[in-house]
Amino acid sequence: MSEQTLQVSVRALVGFSVFPPDILPISRSLMEQGRDAHLARQQESLARSEAMLTWAQTMDGLAVRVSGRMDLFDDSKSPPVIEEIKLSPIEAPTAPAPEHLLQAVCYGFMLCERDGLDSVDIKVCYVTREGQITAAFLERFDKARLDAAFLDLLRPYVAWQKRLLAHVTARDDSLRTLPFPYAAYRPRQREMAKQAYTAISRKRRLFAVMPTGTGKSAAVLYPALKALGQGLTKKIFCLTARGTQRIAMQQEIDRMIAQGLRLHALTLNAKESLCPMEQMRCHPDYCPRAKGHYLRQPDALMEALSTQVWGSAFIWEMSDKHQLCPFEFSLALCEIADVVICDYNYAFHPQVRLTRIFDSLRKLTLLVDEAHNLPDRARDMLSGSITISQLRAFRRESGKLHGRTSGIYKALSQFIKLLPQEEGADYTPVQTGITSLLDALGTGYTPGVMHLVRDLVSLGSALTRAQEALDDYVIMNDAEATKGGLTVLNLNPAPHLFEVTRRLSGCVFYSATLQPLSAMRLLLGGEMEDACLSLPSPFPEEHLLTLHMPLNTRYAARETSLMPAAQAILALFSAHPGKMIAYFPSFAYLRAVGEVLEGLAPDLPLNIQQPGMDEGSRIQFLDAFLQDDAPVLGLCVLGGVFSEGVDLPGKALTAVAIIGVGLPQVNEQNNRYRARMEEAMGDGFGFAYRYPGMHKVLQAAGRIIRSETDRGVLLLLDDRYAQADYQALLPSHITLNRVSSIEEITQSARRFFAQD
Ligand code: SF4
The missing domain is CATH 3.40.50.300 (P-loop containing nucleotide triphosphate hydrolases)
Incomplete structure (x- = not known):
């Protein structure tokens, strides 16, 4: 397939046109239940599971390749049956949700195309976590109906992608002739730029000491942009530990735009700093922007294409105009931005990282500024902690608001009892307790709930990692060290940083203080093949x-x-x-x-x-x-x-x-x-x-x-x-x-x- 081939999964294709309208909290337990339900149903059925289908053709001058896996496929029947499995809501549905049905319809279309069939049977099956069917909808689709439904999904998607590709063409044209943004390179700045370009083109990491005055932002950004224009990378993340560093990178981009660069650069800020609501309750019942957000977002995205710099002012202006959640809108822009300037968290934090980008696109380049801060930050991201005093204080507030007989109050009391008193105890009940408590917390609002949810999720995921890599974590429930509670402490961030940065299209770690370089390379997840570079101070x-x-x-x-x-x-x-x-x-x-x-x-x-x-x-x-x-x-x-x-x-x-x-x-x-x-x-x-x-x-x-x-x-x-x-x-x-x-x-x- 050429570079210009548009590759899309069935799920993404359907999700582009048909989606739930509101922003809803993501339920960890519902996701787990969904996975279990799929597995249970697949194990119970005699049909084949996860059979792969692909379809490739040219549409409006663009090569398109659609692929996906059928949950279940029974070709012993005539016509064959394609089954889409979904977790059943508490009340069994009376009709299939359009987005569920359309996924199966896409597979039906692709199967008919591949095998020359006239029709298929499409089944959408709602099952419990244990695999018990609560509702099933079976319908025969002939080829003409499948064609029409599939093309209805594909046409708007291709039209949108062509808009994006037109931008990429203009961007790459501008990059071909873009000069270095200053009249001359500073001493050794050119060497740094060359090394950064080499790291990106070889898909390696680079560790560099760049003292003040070496012009670090231009020295890493300019070669990364050149690599972007040559197709060596598809997106550049400028990762920083602080807001002030973000401003320096934005200024470099502004300077290059003034010299003819065409690109979309997003500054991604934290949800807390973007949210315009008095109380951050991300649910359509409480936040008018959460209600119908996804219905209003496409117009805003289309409008955003005519602006190059997507900074905070732009995000707020557009969000006000279209009544959007500014954070969710920023995340959507992230997917189409060429350069994203943001905190380390969005690449390295297990709960915050942009999985929708990092898990689907490996042609990413990371420019990690002030990288000496990253090991400690990464250890924090990988650790988790909860104290009994924190839980009791929250329970007190919940009791005042919801009563001591409420589900939240009881769940908190139960969880406090679950926290073990001795090191080396069995932590499985704590894991289960976290899931139950998170479910209970979703049933009523108490001020501070977002922080507690964040701490619980971090603790749960740190416990999971600790059980998988015992040497790199310590679980502490010593009352002295944790003020009565549980702490899971990461003791070695290198394996995680290695995992996140492997197979990317280059990763440049730079700082004025990254000494000793070979040791910092190890700690930051680097390998012997990754280059180190130390520039002297350019000042007398x-x-x-x-x-x-x-x-x-x-x-x-x-x-x-x-x-x-x-x-x-x-x-x-x-x-x-x-x-x-x-x-x-x-x-x-x-x-x-x-x-x-x-x-x-x-x-x-x-x-x-x-x-x-x-x-x-x-x-x-x-x-x-x-x-x-x-x-x-x-x-x-x-x-x-x-x-x-x-x-x-x-x-x-x-x-x-x-x-x-x-x-x-x-x-x-x-x-x-x-x-x-x-x-x-x-x-x-x-x-x-x-x-x-x-x-x-x-x-x-x-x-x-x-x-x-x-x-x-x-x-x-x-x-x-x-x-x-x-x-x-x-x-x-x-x-x-x-x-x-x-x-x-x-x-x-x-x-x-x-x-x-
Ligand atoms: S606007 Fe604020 S409360 Fe509403 S969904 Fe966004 S972050 Fe949540």
Whole structure:
């Protein structure tokens, strides 16, 4: 089949024209029951099951190939019988649903075409989970009737696909002549672009360290788009950990569109941020947009084809105009977009990932920005947890709303009793309990139900995975660690990341801090055949002065480190009063040093990060650095919102002090992770503590030099920076200059800034 052959399954063909009108919650238990019902009926019947049929022909100048499997096929009868099996609703239906009947009709048409038959018998059978028939509808269809029904489905589908193909042709034409979006490549940017293109064309992964200033977005997006135009990939996912990274990618796309690129680029945002309703109850009885959504959506999709950038404003505008659910509309656009900019979740999260795309289309390319964040994010996605206090709080609210005799209240009470008290218990009852509780939760609304449902589904699926891969998970029901409840903790994300990224059309993992590359390749699911590339900083090395003052900042020595840490920070700030940030391992440490600083210099212009700052407070915090030249000393936490993804160019930040080496907190969960990493990767402490710690350190350090003309001082306060294991993780543009006194900090910094 040529590239231009339109391939479609019978299910998708029918689903294009005939579908339920409303958005309804997906019931995990109904899906399971449906699978069981199919199996039970197929096992009970003497007819052949899952017999494959294909039909190929040209329609309106387009080669079309339709395929699918009949649930049951009995060719011992004349004419043969095609049976479509469906799970019976509680009340047995009095007629077959049109979408069910039409699936069987398509098979009937394809069978008649293949075997030259004049007619077939079509049967739609509704069965219980155990395979018992509650209703069956048998009807003979002659060839003429089958032809008409099949063509009625195929014509609108082909017309829509031709619209999409016309766009692809225009897009590819524009890509052939699209220049690199900047006048010239930055140093080594071309090499990165070449490597990214090679990874895509060879269907491999690439792991790259790309320091600030290497022009990473253009370096990965441009070759990916060129590959798209050459048919090497069909869709590009730009995956990010944060919204700010999404903006950078959107800006690159806008720039290329201004230079003649034709494409559809979607920014996919979370359901919570898109939903316009006061209460997010995705059911036609409560949300007017859920009611009839799928009937109104086709017009909106058609209209969307005349717009290139599908950002939030566009999604909201179209959703308001057509009264659509903005999230569901975004998902539909996802299927026809050329580039999708979204969170990691949509590719890697077992419950959130876009299965409708990832399970049906392997010609996908992933560009994973700030990939050092992915291992921890993936471990979170693969883990699940529920606490008894959370369940009790929810039960209390449900009791107030629905009464203590309600089904929800009782189901919650039963589930709480099911949670085992000891490790190693049989978790099968918990799995069954989750399914029953989810069914009960669907019968009445209680505020917070969406979160509870999400947690229960995550826990259930983590339990299933844990039972399949015992070594990579730990199930904890120790009251201390889980506050009374159950936690399934992933200890090794590599197998999952390998599975998601294998057989794709290229996957580029890139970050300014992905050291050590070969270890990160392992952790991110890479193989030896996957390339690694490390680019040096494009900025003059002499623009960054790195001072290292050995100091014991370990937890046990915290008290004694407060004064020297405060004095060192003050010395650097006073040497050249300007814009400076000191990063701390925790809020507690930050506050303690902050108090000492206030004692040493009561008039210090401190700007202190607070836990859980909202958007407005964050902007206000950053404005102190961006809006004027007044000196300011920021106190922030390492790994927090101000240590990554924040751009403070030029004089907005000229000095950074980092206290400690950023190690994650030592606790039971991290120690279990360390033990598993030791076993699986041979360096438990590195993977669980040192690497993530140093990623945080280098991200914070990376705030200083943002452009070729930026100059600044980095002060590292910890004795461990002198150890070889830590030094090996420092990039080449960070050269340690050891200082052994506060005076030396002052003098070195003054000398450096005197050259300004
Ligand atoms: S508009 Fe909101 S409540 Fe309605 S279906 Fe969409 S997400 Fe759910």
